[in-house]
Amino acid sequence: MENSNLPDNSFLEQIAQQLGQVFFSYDTIGGKFNYISPAIEQLCGTTPENIFSNPEAFLSHVxxxxxEFLGHQYRKLLVTREQTQVEFRVRQTDQETKWICVSACFIQDEHEARHLIGGHAMDITEQKVFTQNIMKYNSKKNSTLEILSHDLAAPFANIQGTINILEEQVNQGDMDIQQLIGFIKQDAMRGSDMIRDFVDNEFLESSQVMLHKERVDIASRIAIMMDNYIEQEKLISKNFKLISPEKPIFMYIDMMKFMQVMNNLVSNAIKFTQDNGNITVSVEDKEDHVLVKVADNGIGIPKKMQPYLFDRFTRARRAGVRGEKSTGLGMSIIKTIVELHNGKISFESKEGTGTTFYIEIPLE
Incomplete structure (x- = not known):
């Protein structure tokens, strides 16, 4: 007996339409859609009838x-038959671009000998724009902190140097002046350490959160970070350069953590490169992995320190060219985050010539 309390299909479709969701069922053997809700027109600018008559019509909007990514995910679903969630972009007839999220699962209908993919799609454009803006301003915040830490560390270092000269010239018997000089010296050291500790704590806290991977264009995100450094290069007396392909490079990473890695590597390059030195970041698509390089022509890493560089609280820690302090944790955290992405990090360095770090992250 039919339950009169259950809503009919038209009512459910109205709800889906209002929520901007599209429900669908696709026959993988027959190569056709068995059902697709009317909300598809709102999402992609095409009607269910168009897709029924020509299933590939939907792909023209992707x-x-x-x-290529969507095709890969479809083939993966056919093989693994595991529920999946995919985010990608579609173009409407007016050329407006939207982000949609498709949740799909594989269903084997043994009674009718059909293999079906069923699921729903929804517009996530607003969420994507919101997240991208957060990432953009977070990247700007991190690079600005690094710039400030180096920019403000220089005056503190100059103050400490001037105080050392005063200590040598002031009469040792004048205890009042000696005491005042001691106070200034302590405050200068404390101020310099506070700035560096603040930046280091930002990195430490962000690295301890679980990975949240998403598909992003890594080339454009690194470009945003480098723009921030290039805009401020006069403040820290360094020359920055980015080498990156014009086309996007999409990969699955935790964007927040990966950009912290990039900022930390650029920060180290700044720390160990003299004024007017060069720092170059490059991004390359190697088909099965992405190669990111951070190179400088700074003072290099002493050979005796190189085997211990990635150790936690490493004995390879040392002050920067302006006396910047080091916790000895930065490179260890960088290596951990890279390895959590199934990647690897290596470096080449020669004293007096400079250092280049290489990060390889596999493309899933």
């Missing part, structure tokens, strides 16, 4: 940079 962003060209996401077509």
């Amino acid at each position: 962003h060209e940079d996401d077509l």
Whole structure:
């Protein structure tokens, strides 16, 4: 007996329409859609009838940079038959680009000998824009902190140097002046340490959170970070350069943590590169992995320190060219985050010539 308390399909479709969700069922053997809700027109600018008559019509709306990725995810679902969630972009007829999230699962209908993929799709454009803006300003915040830490550390170092000269010239018997000089010296050291501790704590706290991977264009995100450094290069007397392909490089990473890694590597390059030195960041698509390089022409890493560079509280820690302090944790955290992404980090360095770090992250 039919339950009169259950809502009919038209009512459910109205709810889906209002929520901007599209429900669908696709026959993988027949290569056709068995059902697709009317909300598809709102999402992609095409009607269910168009897709029923020509299932590939939907693909014409998928962003060209996401077509290969979507095909890969479809084939993966057929093989693994595990529930999946995919985010990609579509273009409407008016060329507006939207982000949609598709949740799908594989269903084997043995009674009718059909293999179906069922699920729903929804517009996540607003969430994506919101997240991207957060990431953009977080990246700017991190690079600004690094710039400030180096920019403010220089005056403190100058104060400490001047105080050392005063200590030598002031009469040793004048205890009042000696005491005042001691106070100034302590405050200068404390101020310099506070700045560096604040930046280091930001990095430490962010590295202890679980990975949250998402598909992002790594080339554009690194470009945003480098723009921040290039805009401020006069403040810290360094020359910054980015080498990156024009086309996007999409990969699954925890963007927040990876950009902390990049900021930390650039920060180290600043710390160990003299004024007017060069710092170059490059991004390369190597088909099965992405290669990111951070190179400088600074003072280099002493050979005796190199084997211990990635150790926790490493004995390879040392002050920067302006006396910047080091916790000895930074490179260890960088290595941990890279390895959590199934990647690897290495470096080449020669004293007096400079250092280059290499990060390889596999493309999933």
